[in-house]
Amino acid sequence: MSEYLEVGLFLVASALFYAVTMFMASLVSPHAPTAAKQSPYECGEQPVGEAQVRFGPNYYIIALIFVLFDVEAIFLFPWAAALREVGMAGFIEMLVFIGVLLVGLVYAWRKKVLSWI
Amino acid sequence: MVPQSWVLVFTAALFGLGLWGSLRATNAVRILMGIELMLNAINVNLVAFNRYLADQAGQGQVFALFVMTIAAAEAAVGLAIFVSLARSYKGINVDKINILKW
Amino acid sequence: MAVALHFLPELIVLAAALLVALLDLWLERSRQVLHWIALAGIALGLASLAPLALRGPAGAEALPVWAELWRTDGFALFFKALFLVSTGLVLLADRRFVEERRLPAGELYAMLLFATLGMIMMASSHNLMVIYIGLELVGITGYALSGLDKSDPRSSEAALKYFLLGAVSSSILLFGLSLVYGLTGSLTLEGIGRVFTVPEGGVGLAGMAVLLLLVGFGFKIAAVPFHMWVPDTYQGSPTPVTAFLSVGPKAAGFAALLSLFVTGLPQATSFWRPLLAGVAVLTMTLGNLAALSQTNLKRLMGYSSISHTGYVLAGLAVATPYGFRAMLFYLAAYAFVNLAAFAIIIAVGTQRQAHELADYRGLGQQNTFMAVALTIFFLSLIGIPPTAGFFGKLYLFGAAIEQGYVGLALVMVLNGVLSVPYYYAVIKEMFMGSPEPSAPPVTWPWGVEAAVIAGLVVALGLGLGSDPLLRAATAVVNAL
Numbered sequence: 080m081s082e083y084l085e086v087g088l089f090l091v092a093s094a095l096f097y098a099v100t101m102f103m104a105s106l107v108s109p110h111a112p113t114a115a116k117q118s119p120y121e122c123g124e125q126p127v128g129e130a131q132v133r134f135g136p137n138y139y140i141i142a143l144i145f146v147l148f149d150v151e152a153i154f155l156f157p158w159a160a161a162l163r164e165v166g167m168a169g170f171i172e173m174l175v176f177i178g179v180l181l182v183g184l185v186y187a188w189r190k191k192v193l194s195w196i
Numbered sequence: 197m198v199p200q201s202w203v204l205v206f207t208a209a210l211f212g213l214g215l216w217g218s219l220r221a222t223n224a225v226r227i228l229m230g231i232e233l234m235l236n237a238i239n240v241n242l243v244a245f246n247r248y249l250a251d252q253a254g255q256g257q258v259f260a261l262f263v264m265t266i267a268a269a270e271a272a273v274g275l276a277i278f279v280s281l282a283r284s285y286k287g288i289n290v291d292k293i294n295i296l297k298w
Numbered sequence: 299m300a301v302a303l304h305f306l307p308e309l310i311v312l313a314a315a316l317l318v319a320l321l322d323l324w325l326e327r328s329r330q331v332l333h334w335i336a337l338a339g340i341a342l343g344l345a346s347l348a349p350l351a352l353r354g355p356a357g358a359e360a361l362p363v364w365a366e367l368w369r370t371d372g373f374a375l376f377f378k379a380l381f382l383v384s385t386g387l388v389l390l391a392d393r394r395f396v397e398e399r400r401l402p403a404g405e406l407y408a409m410l411l412f413a414t415l416g417m418i419m420m421a422s423s424h425n426l427m428v429i430y431i432g433l434e435l436v437g438i439t440g441y442a443l444s445g446l447d448k449s450d451p452r453s454s455e456a457a458l459k460y461f462l463l464g465a466v467s468s469s470i471l472l473f474g475l476s477l478v479y480g481l482t483g484s485l486t487l488e489g490i491g492r493v494f495t496v497p498e499g500g501v502g503l504a505g506m507a508v509l510l511l512l513v514g515f516g517f518k519i520a521a522v523p524f525h526m527w528v529p530d531t532y533q534g535s536p537t538p539v540t541a542f543l544s545v546g547p548k549a550a551g552f553a554a555l556l557s558l559f560v561t562g563l564p565q566a567t568s569f570w571r572p573l574l575a576g577v578a579v580l581t582m583t584l585g586n587l588a589a590l591s592q593t594n595l596k597r598l599m600g601y602s603s604i605s606h607t608g609y610v611l612a613g614l615a616v617a618t619p620y621g622f623r624a625m626l627f628y629l630a631a632y633a634f635v636n637l638a639a640f641a642i643i644i645a646v647g648t649q650r651q652a653h654e655l656a657d658y659r660g661l662g663q664q665n666t667f668m669a670v671a672l673t674i675f676f677l678s679l680i681g682i683p684p685t686a687g688f689f690g691k692l693y694l695f696g697a698a699i700e701q702g703y704v705g706l707a708l709v710m711v712l713n714g715v716l717s718v719p720y721y722y723a724v725i726k727e728m729f730m731g732s733p734e735p736s737a738p739p740v741t742w743p744w745g746v747e748a749a750v751i752a753g754l755v756v757a758l759g760l761g762l763g764s765d766p767l768l769r770a771a772t773a774v775v776n777a778l
Contacts, residue, residue: 139279143272150268153261182316189323204503211473218466227462234469238476245480255485259427263472266434270465273438277445277457284451290462293455 140192151180203244211237224278224288228271235267304370306346307378307418314339315411322404329403333393336407340386340414344379351375366486367425372777376626376770377421377553384545384633385414387752390745391641392538395648401446401536409446410542413439417550424561426475426485429554433471433518436547437464444535444543456534463517463527471514477507478562487561494562496569508563508570512577518551521611522581525604529588532600537647540596541640544603545633552610552629556622559614560778567617574615579709582608586716595643595653598720599636602679605717606632609694612706616697619775624693626771631678631686631760638753639675642668645746649738658724660733665740669728671750676721678757681714686760693768 119126158165158173165172187193211234218230239260246256278288285293302309317339318332325331350370388410396403416435423429441464445457479485481504482493496504516524532540559570585605592598610632613625643653645668650657662669678687691714698707742750760767 139275143275146268147272150265153265157258157261179312179316182320186319186323211469214469215466218462224458224462228465231465231469234466234473238469238472241473241476241480245476245483249480249483251483255427256479259430259476259479259485262427262431266431266438270434270438270468273442274461274465277441277454277461280445280448281451281454281458283448284454288458290458293458 144187144192148180148184200244200248203240203248207237207241207244210234210240222289222291224274224281224290227290228274228278232267232271235263239263303346303349304368304422307343307382308415308422310343310346311339311382311411311415311418314342315408315415318404318411319408322402322408329397330393332404332407333389336411337386337389339411340382340389343414343418344382344386347375347378347382366488367428368422369424370422372774373553373557374422376774377549378418380549380630380633381414381417381421381546384549384637385410385542387634387637387641387749388538388542388546391541391637391644391749393745394743395536395538395644398648399447399536406443406446406538409439409443413443413542413546417546417553420550421553424487424557426479426487426490426558429558430472430475432550433554434468436550437468437518440464440543440547443539444531446539447536450534450536452534453536454534456531459527460531460535463524467514467517467524470510471518474507474510474514477503477510481507487557490562491564494565496566504566505569508566509573511558512570512573515551515555516577519548519555519607519611520604521577521607522584522604525581525585525607528604529597529600532603533594533597533653537596537640537644537653540599541637541644544599544640545637548603548607549629549633552614552625556614556625557778560617560622571615571617574611574617575703575706578608578611578615579706580608581605581611582709582713583716586713586720589717589720592720593655595655595658595724596647598724599640599643602717602720603636605713606636606679608713609691609710612710613694613697615706616694616701616703618697618701619772619778620693620697620700622775622778623768623771624690624697626774627693627764627767628690630767630771631690631756634753634756635675635678635686638750638757639672639679641746641749641753642672642675645742646740649740655724655727656734657737658727659731660728660737661740662729664733664737665742668740668742668750671754672728673725674757675753676725678761680717680721684758684761686757686764688761689764689768 154176155173158169162169214230214233214235214237216230217233218227221227221230242256242260242263244256245251246254246260249256281293282288314335318335321335322332389407392406395401396406413436416432416439419435420429420432423432441457441461444460445454447453478490478494482490484490484493494504496502496508513524515521517527520528532543535543563570582605585601585603585608589598589601589605592601606628610625610629613621613628615621616624646657646661647653661672674685678685681687681691691710695707695710698704698710
């Protein structure tokens with residue numbers, strides 16, 4: 080149990096450190112707000128319009144496709160680590176798997192999901 | 197090592213939280229978030245059981261990997277359904293989606 | 299090659315699905331090619347079962363390496379054949395509908411094939427992981443299929459309800475599976491079966507795990523009280539998808555439930571048997587009661603399918619070889635008859651754009667053959683001799699009596715009577731009323747005719763001689 084005690088102490092210490100620094104900063108720092116200082120920071124540009132805008136539905140679809148292909152890569156890691164043991168059969172199986180994914184990619188591509196509007 | 201009962205209590209609580217959230221929420225995306233929480237509880241369960249059983253084949257860990265990918269596929273289809281719903285209903289509040297008798 | 303033979307149906311269906319999905323991208327004008335490829339994939343998949351089936355009544359021997367992962371025994375072959383045939387019937391019946399409604403044909407066919415892949419995978423697998431993957435493949439494609447008609451808000455709504463309840467239920471199921479793994483240290487059904495017991499009173503994690511599994515499967519097969527999604531999803535989905543959902547995923551859920559409970563949890567039978575019996579009684583009765591007041595035929599068929607779930611569950615609850623045999627018989631007869639009835643509903647819906655009972659008024663005058671066929675299918679669903687449904691109910695009844703479940707048997711008979719009025723209401727509309735002058739006569743594409751004739755052959759053929767299917771079911775149960 081002692082190792083958890085250390086983790087707990089570390090958590091408490093870091094929370095304290097944060098609280099103390101912020102408190103000290105609010106005591107010491109000058110406070111003189113202007114309109115320019117209060118505006119959202121956009122790399123030096125003048126902010127235009129509301130921060131909460133509607134994204135085009137195209138972004139959602141690209142995000143969905145990204146999530147899918149991203150997660151499928153999970154299977155490549157254990158496969159790569161065990162490639163010596165699974166041998167040729169395992170190699171061919173993975174080729175089939177990647178082939179199926181490729182069909183999915185071609186499908187998304189031909190359906191014009193990947194093209195930027 | 198952490199006692200096994202702690203893990204069970206933790207995953208049961210996480211699962212219950214997800215289930216409660218998904219049954220109580222009216223926004224479809226929140227329901228989906230509750231479902232993801234339930235799936236996370238399951239993954240913790242699987243990996244922890246794998247450890248306690250000292251399963252050399254790593255079945256629990258492999259199962260957790262499959263659960264993750266299937267959860268992603270499920271979320272993708274779900275979000276696609278939400279997008280097509282939002283076009284016809286102007287929102288995804290499940291209380292307001294009731295052309296069919298509920 | 300010997301090993302590949304055991305995976306051949308899956309590989310064929312997967313190849314057909316990928317081919318349809320890819321060709322859809324280039325052949326936008328010729329949908330018929332896609333239809334033929336999908337049908338060919340199903341036919342080839344069925345043909346590839348033959349070499350395995352010819353290896354004798356015990357079915358093909360299990361693969362030595364994957365003995366506890368993948369089986370192609372009689373059980374697997376029976377369900378694979380059932381799944382492939384039911385998808386084939388849906389494909390036959392839906393062509394005109396797809397053209398009229400401008401549904402995305404390639405996506406519909408590809409996803410039907412992917413769902414079929416998940417179902418036939420589930421029939422073979424003896425590993426919780428593979429069963430779960432198959433179940434989710436069916437579920438996820440099912441959510442997408444029911445929302446396929448994006449121009450119709452009702453279709454999206456059906457998909458939403460199906461998706462939300464389906465996703466929650468598969469999480470519940472999966473939590474149960476993870477507990478089973480933790481309790482037994484095994485993911486194979488045989489390994490679980492050796493160890494898994496529920497202590498007296500059903501307390502503790504083991505009882506909890508069985509309850510979670512029951513809730514999860516209850517959603518998948520649409521048993522009361524987990525049936526809320528059925529009426530809305532059935533009514534809102536495109537009709538061919540409704541036909542598919544009423545048979546495919548339901549039968550797949552039963553296949554998984556049967557192999558999991560019989561092979562994996564036999565030592566807990568005394569715990570799950572009364573639970574299943576209770577759910578079966580509730581499901582039959584509430585499904586029939588709710589169906590009585592329906593005026594939309596798709597919704598009515600939804601409630602009727604709930605009550606049939608109750609019957610099949612009763613066979614499982616009896617938990618004897620007789621019960622399982624009756625369950626398989628009932629399921630197969632239901633699959634054919636229900637899909638053939640849906641073929642007619644699809645054809646009528648394609649022309650009249652609606653599924654109210656009034657749309658069927660005078661169908662008997664306009665097209666006597668179809669009206670008579672639909673009447674025969676309804677008689678089979680009620681369970682009136684000489685139809686397949688009668689023998690299905692008879693065997694279930696006999697199995698329950700043999701085990702001393704008189705109450706369950708009595709509820710089955712009462713429910714048979716209870717289901718008469720709502721089927722009769724449709725029959726009455728077809729034959730008593732005269733057609734609306736504005737209603738165009740319904741035409742019947744060849745695919746619908748083929749599905750209807752197949753349904754008639756099964757409904758009447760099994761009604762006159764139920765032996766072949768009964769013998770097949772017996773062989774399957776003996777192999778369990």
